[in-house]
Amino acid sequence: MPHIVLQEISKRYGDLNVLDNINLEIKDGELCAIVGPSGSGKTTLLNIVAGFIKPDKGNVIVDGKSINHLDPRERNIGMVFQEIGLFSHMNVRRNISFGLEIKKNEKQEVEKRVQEIAEKLKIQHLLDKKPNLLSGGEAQRVAIGRTLITNPSFFLLDEPLGNLDANLRGEMLAEIKKLHMTLKKTFIYVTHDQEQALAAADRVIIMQDGRITQDGPPKAVYLNPANKFVAEFFGVLPMNMINGEIVQTEDKTLFKGGRLTVHLKKIKQPLKTTQATLGVRPENVLITNIISEDGVGEVTAVEVFGDKNLVYLDIESTHSLVALVDSKIRPNIKERMKIKLREDKTFLFYPENGERVYP
Amino acid sequence: MTNSAGRKSLSSNVLMILPVQFIMLFLIIIPTILVIWFSVINFQPTFGKPFWESQFVGLDNYAKILSNIEFINAVARTISVSLMCLAVEFLLGLVIASILIGNIYGKKFLFPLLIIPLMIAPIVIGNNFWLMFSANGPVNQIVGLILNIEFRVSWFTHPQFALIPIILSEIWHWYPLTFLILFSGFAGLSISEIRAAEILGASEWQIFWRIKFPKLKGVIAIALVIRMMEALKVFDVIYLLTQGGPGTLTESISFYLFKHGFTYSKISFISAGAWIILFICLVGFSLALKSVLFKER
Numbered sequence: 001m002p003h004i005v006l007q008e009i010s011k012r013y014g015d016l017n018v019l020d021n022i023n024l025e026i027k028d029g030e031l032c033a034i035v036g037p038s039g040s041g042k043t044t045l046l047n048i049v050a051g052f053i054k055p056d057k058g059n060v061i062v063d064g065k066s067i068n069h070l071d072p073r074e075r076n077i078g079m080v081f082q083e084i085g086l087f088s089h090m091n092v093r094r095n096i097s098f099g100l101e102i103k104k105n106e107k108q109e110v111e112k113r114v115q116e117i118a119e120k121l122k123i124q125h126l127l128d129k130k131p132n133l134l135s136g137g138e139a140q141r142v143a144i145g146r147t148l149i150t151n152p153s154f155f156l157l158d159e160p161l162g163n164l165d166a167n168l169r170g171e172m173l174a175e176i177k178k179l180h181m182t183l184k185k186t187f188i189y190v191t192h193d194q195e196q197a198l199a200a201a202d203r204v205i206i207m208q209d210g211r212i213t214q215d216g217p218p219k220a221v222y223l224n225p226a227n228k229f230v231a232e233f234f235g236v237l238p239m240n241m242i243n244g245e246i247v248q249t250e251d252k253t254l255f256k257g258g259r260l261t262v263h264l265k266k267i268k269q270p271l272k273t274t275q276a277t278l279g280v281r282p283e284n285v286l287i288t289n290i291i292s293e294d295g296v297g298e299v300t301a302v303e304v305f306g307d308k309n310l311v312y313l314d315i316e317s318t319h320s321l322v323a324l325v326d327s328k329i330r331p332n333i334k335e336r337m338k339i340k341l342r343e344d345k346t347f348l349f350y351p352e353n354g355e356r357v358y359p
Numbered sequence: 360m361t362n363s364a365g366r367k368s369l370s371s372n373v374l375m376i377l378p379v380q381f382i383m384l385f386l387i388i389i390p391t392i393l394v395i396w397f398s399v400i401n402f403q404p405t406f407g408k409p410f411w412e413s414q415f416v417g418l419d420n421y422a423k424i425l426s427n428i429e430f431i432n433a434v435a436r437t438i439s440v441s442l443m444c445l446a447v448e449f450l451l452g453l454v455i456a457s458i459l460i461g462n463i464y465g466k467k468f469l470f471p472l473l474i475i476p477l478m479i480a481p482i483v484i485g486n487n488f489w490l491m492f493s494a495n496g497p498v499n500q501i502v503g504l505i506l507n508i509e510f511r512v513s514w515f516t517h518p519q520f521a522l523i524p525i526i527l528s529e530i531w532h533w534y535p536l537t538f539l540i541l542f543s544g545f546a547g548l549s550i551s552e553i554r555a556a557e558i559l560g561a562s563e564w565q566i567f568w569r570i571k572f573p574k575l576k577g578v579i580a581i582a583l584v585i586r587m588m589e590a591l592k593v594f595d596v597i598y599l600l601t602q603g604g605p606g607t608l609t610e611s612i613s614f615y616l617f618k619h620g621f622t623y624s625k626i627s628f629i630s631a632g633a634w635i636i637l638f639i640c641l642v643g644f645s646l647a648l649k650s651v652l653f654k655e656r
Contacts, residue, residue, distance in 0.1 A: 050554075050558060051558075052554060052557075071557075072554070072557045072558045073557050073558065073559075073560045073561065073562065074560075075558070076560075077558055078558075079554070079555070079558045081551040081554065081555060082551070083549065083550075083551040084551065085549055085550075085551025085552040085554065085555045086552070086555075087552055087555070087556070087570060088549075088552070088574070089573045089574055098556065098559055098561075098569075099559035099560060102559070102560060102561045102562075102565050102569070103560060143555075146555070146559070147558075147559070150559055150560060
């Protein structure tokens, strides 16, 4: 099984630095998601691994050998495209068998393989249909089946669920995960949707402006974001970001933003900045009755979110503070609530470049 | 509400297109009826009788023109020359389109340069080719230089070679059409499909024959039909270069009809010829298109 190493990959288009010195190692059998907003370079990176784009600099190494000089057709990769790209003039059977047919395999053997794959993906009933008669989910299955037939050494998926509607997405995601488990091969998949990444991947690589900002298991990235960008981007509910200032007194460091005053107990040395952005996830904002609160907010809206409630609190800052609380807590509009932030789950970022200051 | 409004606008729609239909009446319908009429009477302006007083002769004109060996030769010549031009233009267009569809250097410069011939008036092209192929022209000189002999062919009066300048000028004039149509066909192909085939291991050749060609069949058929229609009408270059000569060896259908109609005033005779050509074209093109375009649907 292959071990994929990307070494110092760079790519420029004119003045635009699409990829800037990417170093990455992907282990055998990993299900690895590359996540980032549009224009972060993730699809370019995938196309470099596939061989459709030549990097300006750097190496793609598979099993210790550089494959830079190989054409896509020589790399033995399975790839699923965002636009799916089934051969529209062929029926499903011929779409799936294409990869073997062009290598002049025996007809019976090709047919046997097609049947095997169709069974595995539960698309036997579709074999004689033309692609334009398939639903989005069916087309995606056929596209996966088409790549399976050549028995590729690893798989690249470019926004595989981008064209599907929300409830199909979950189903296909589970399907991909299952496929990954049974094939035990390396899957690299690109998505701009961090929810997909959170749900399926063993590992997420977050890209921003052609660089890797963070790399790790989804849970770790969620709990410990490297900078403000990751904190805001990664997570179903966006992280609260409150701009404010740092007030240093003799024995303690305080963050003041709007009606919030947070005592940052873990800070021993004085910080180098006076301005900072405080980040805290909605589930770490508590609405309490204890006296040592961090501030008071006026309730502006309450929304139901699953079995919990989302409470929007006006704290006289640029943004309201959002708290994810138990459904039993259902404050009235305009009610003033005491707020407490979980201190160990609170982050401080530099407002200019988003770098993390604290903890 | 919408129904009544729809009905009202229907009558105003008819009113709107009426003037154009009226023009069409004079441009197409009346001439067509006249040509049918001419083809079944014995009318020549030189007889001094108006056509409505001319004698009805039934299919006599058709029989006459079909037994005229010069006409049959002109038809066969036009079709074979057209097919030859078509084949070369198609291949040329295909090669240039597949080169230019890639990211090659100088594409922005080459593209307009390559479609210039299409924008030049046929009379200019005819004159250019006349200059190039004249006895003292550059073609003879260059061939002479390359072969290092005294080379002097009078192309336009040579019984075997007279068609060559005509064919070459036709190809040069019209290859941009097939090139443009094929280029737009290539540009419309889905990149994911081509990439999918590539990553499955298909060679360039296999991608062309198994993916691009089947998907472009319709576009190719249309390109060929448009060009064939144009080729069958070939007239200007022949008029300029050879006047159909030597003898009648380079006469095309159009030139033949022109000569017999406008020089010999045999209006009824060429009207019958025109209908025969129309019939051949209708049958030929509908069979060609049917076999390619509508087969799979």
